Amino acid sequence: MIIEKSEEVLEKHSLCNNCLGRLFGMLGKGSNYIRGKSIRLILNMEREAKGMPAFKEPERCELCGNILKRIEYLARLCYERAQKLGIEFESFLVGSRFPKEIMDKEKQLWKEFGLKFAEPINREFNREMGKFLEVLFQKPVDKENPDVTFIIDPCCERIELQIKPLYIYGRYRKLVRGIPQTPLKGFKESVASIICRPFSKVTRGKCIFHGTGREDVDVRMLGNGRPFVVEIKKPVKRKIDLEKIA
Ligand SMILES: [Zn+2]
Structure with missing residues (x-):
């Protein structure tokens, strides 16, 4: 079901590995990038066996606009901002503000192809940002009671800091x-x-x-x-x- 569905989707839409993997993000373990890469590999092997052209990862993803390829860069921006402020904290959380058009486009895709195991883009973004920042800050993500919350607008690279009183x-x-x-x-x-x-x-x-x-x-x-x-x-x-x- 996963490979067939993916083929249907990729015939109509150019998606990066993250966005492809996220369509099945609730299944299995690992990152959506790995899911997408694996699906694409198997799918392209099957297509090759049938003499069909491969679905290469596009230069620009039509869903995320390559935002998911810029997570490391955005994490570094957050890190630099926190360092510059000299802010003290023991734990943090990442939130994000995605443009409505991306969220709508994604929901449309789920509906169009009857995808029941997909994960929303903001969840992937927040989690992956959190992983990078945990390494940079050497401090853990705390979903319950973080000292600092970074709210990121990935499209215009705006970062808002919410600091617990x-x-x-x-x-x-x-x-x-x-x-x-x-x-x-x-x-x-x-x-x-x-x-x-x-x-x-x-x-x-x-x-x-x-x-x-x-x-x-x-x-x-x-x-x-x-x-x-x-x-x-x-x-x-x-x-x-x-x-x-x-
Ligand atoms: Zn994408």
Whole structure:
């Protein structure tokens, strides 16, 4: 069924090995490239035996436009971007934004040939990018809770970084009166601004202060102090020395 179906498809469409293999991506193990290459080899051997011309891999794939041949290059772009930013992370994930026309074309192909074991192009792209980046970064893909997600637009080579926020719990004491808890007109400083400053500096992210309960300007906060949480959005550095900040 695989060889016959592939012949039908290739008679009408010029596909690269990745896109050919992906039509049967849910079957067997290994990469879609290997699937496609193997299918093409067997199919061409059968055709040769019948005196028919071979289906060579096209210069340009009509489905992916050769995007899948540029994964290593795009992975290097991601790597360079992360290095340049100096971003700290322990795990990552890859996402992508494919043009609708490619996704539609692919679905059309599945329908046209009744392909029930195909894998979508974005899944192959994300997985293969992940494999390259795991080697480059020496860090693992984490599908559940990654520190960083690279969202790639493969057509215009745009890379967007989504960085998981940091949350730090603490307690503060206010030994003098006359400081508002959050920024207030007429006051230069607030508890929030004093606490956030070192966190912003160290993490290079945007710090948001969440205090428990409200507190008047003219009171002190003694004893064990008031609990708070700081949320740091888009932290470039996430391994921070809390002792040093305190
Ligand atoms: Zn292709």
